[in-house]
Amino acid sequence: MNIGSTLKGCHVSTLCQLREGRHLTQEQLAVAAEVSISTVYHIEASKVQPRPAIVRRLARVLNVSPAEIEREAPQRASAEAP
Numbered sequence: 029m030n031i032g033s034t035l036k037g038c039h040v041s042t043l044c045q046l047r048e049g050r051h052l053t054q055e056q057l058a059v060a061a062e063v064s065i066s067t068v069y070h071i072e073a074s075k076v077q078p079r080p081a082i083v084r085r086l087a088r089v090l091n092v093s094p095a096e097i098e099r100e101a102p103q104r105a106s107a108e109a110p
Contacts, residue, residue, distance in 0.1 A: 041071065041073070041074060042097055042098070042099050042100065043068070043086065044072040046090045046096070046097065047072075047090065054072070057089060061085040061089045063085060063086070071086075080094070083098060
């Protein structure tokens with residue numbers, strides 16, 4: 029699995045949505061925020077709760093508030109409507 033690539037139709041986390049909205053790969057975000065690619069991947073997959081310092085770094089790169097990254101991701105409309 030290439031964790032440095034973007035996920036198509038990301039709905040897992042707000043971080044993923046913000047990153048994709050800025051056309052960044054996980055690797056590009058990680059380098060700019062000075063964190064590991066694995067850290068970005070695990071935050072996006074909701075496998076870890078990031079430390080406040082990490083959230084601030086990611087927020088700085090994405091030009092959003094730390095609270096924006098920590099909010100719950102909105103659910104996208106399903107491709108299959110009932």
